[in-house]
Amino acid sequence: MKTNTTPLLPTSTAGSLPKPAWLTQPETLWSPWLLEGTRLIEGKQDALSISLGEQHQAGMDIVSDGEQTRQHFVTTFIEHLSGVDFNQRKTVKIRDRYDASVPSVIGAVSRPTSVFVEDAKLLRKQTQKPIKWALPGPMTMIDTLYDDHYHSREKLAWEFAKILNQEAKELEAAGVDIIQFDEPAFNVFFDEVNDWGIACLEKAIEGLKCETAVHICYGYGIKANTDWKKTLGTEWRQYEAVFPKLQRSAIDIISLECHNSRVPLELLELIRGKKVMVGVIDVATNVIETPEEVANTLRTALNYVDADKLYPSTNCGMAPLSRQVARDKLNALRAGTDIIRKEILSRD
Numbered sequence: 001m002k003t004n005t006t007p008l009l010p011t012s013t014a015g016s017l018p019k020p021a022w023l024t025q026p027e028t029l030w031s032p033w034l035l036e037g038t039r040l041i042e043g044k045q046d047a048l049s050i051s052l053g054e055q056h057q058a059g060m061d062i063v064s065d066g067e068q069t070r071q072h073f074v075t076t077f078i079e080h081l082s083g084v085d086f087n088q089r090k091t092v093k094i095r096d097r098y099d100a101s102v103p104s105v106i107g108a109v110s111r112p113t114s115v116f117v118e119d120a121k122l123l124r125k126q127t128q129k130p131i132k133w134a135l136p137g138p139m140t141m142i143d144t145l146y147d148d149h150y151h152s153r154e155k156l157a158w159e160f161a162k163i164l165n166q167e168a169k170e171l172e173a174a175g176v177d178i179i180q181f182d183e184p185a186f187n188v189f190f191d192e193v194n195d196w197g198i199a200c201l202e203k204a205i206e207g208l209k210c211e212t213a214v215h216i217c218y219g220y221g222i223k224a225n226t227d228w229k230k231t232l233g234t235e236w237r238q239y240e241a242v243f244p245k246l247q248r249s250a251i252d253i254i255s256l257e258c259h260n261s262r263v264p265l266e267l268l269e270l271i272r273g274k275k276v277m278v279g280v281i282d283v284a285t286n287v288i289e290t291p292e293e294v295a296n297t298l299r300t301a302l303n304y305v306d307a308d309k310l311y312p313s314t315n316c317g318m319a320p321l322s323r324q325v326a327r328d329k330l331n332a333l334r335a336g337t338d339i340i341r342k343e344i345l346s347r348d
């Protein structure tokens with residue numbers, strides 16, 4: 001059972017939330033699990049329930065698992081696939097930005113079993129609110145691997161798109177309302193995005209009846225990303241390169257980083273007609289936004305996004321933050337959204 005009454009300006013997070021200190025090292029991105037075996041399985045499930053409870057308490061209208069059962073937003077998915085060898089590691093540049101040791105594709109990739117479907121069922125049982133589930137996007141997946149088999153980024157991305165489509169269809173059947181693909185790589189490889197990246201994304205959502213979203217951000221608040229942001233100049237116009245084609249794509253919702261970023265919000269005009277998850281919470285700082293700051297970002301966004309298509313959200317995931325900071329930021333997201341809701345309703 002779930003409710004179908006989505007309020008005006010439905011709030012949600014873009015992705016991950018902090019994990020409890022008994023499950024992983026706190027305030028550390030991608031930190032290893034502190035439990036093993038059955039205790040780890042139970043621990044992840046408990047963390048999912050806690051994360052959901054915190055989203056309920058903060059008044060989020062669309063909820064998620066807070067990515068409590070995964071260590072990394074790309075790697076955890078790939079770990080479940082065949083054709084990838086995690087022991088054969090190569091150093092590659094991630095998103096043209098920082099070196100990382102990554103696994104190798106050594107044969108045809110496939111998905112022997114579902115990855116997140118049981119977790120999604122667990123979440124579905126515990127809430128009546130619409131649920132959103134995040135998967136890595138095809139282009140971001142290939143960017144986190146060394147390809148020793150296909151020798152073609154496009155071909156490998158297409159194979160991953162087919163696999164993602166299988167997973168997405170099972171998530172939909174498990175009751176997921178919105179399936180989100182995380183594609184930070186869309187902010188970097190503009191020519192490839194337009195040549196085949198968006199086509200791969202459309203392959204991943206083929207035949208789905210639930211809503212679909214793509215999340216395109218400037219990354220977690222880690223040093224490699226904040227250093228990169230400093231090189232981008234006073235205006236960040238990366239979105240401009242991919243928006244026209246995204247506007248014409250089959251994807252329903254576009255999730256973007258807006259608050260404290262140098263993205264000129266008038267770029268949102270290029271995707272007019274799409275639903276937009278507008279990031280109004282900066283995940284790269286512990287400073288808590290005031291409700292008025294959140295409201296200001298939303299007010300500006302409303303110049304370019306119709307009110308019934310505006311979804312207030314966070315810029316990106318909050319996994320590396322402390323739990324209290326993340327809670328406070330969710331409360332700010334809700335309070336700022338309430339200000340704008342009142343303004344809109346008083347006008348009608």
Ligand SMILES: [Zn+2]
Pocket residue numbers: 014015184215216217218219220315316317
């Ligand atoms: Zn992000």
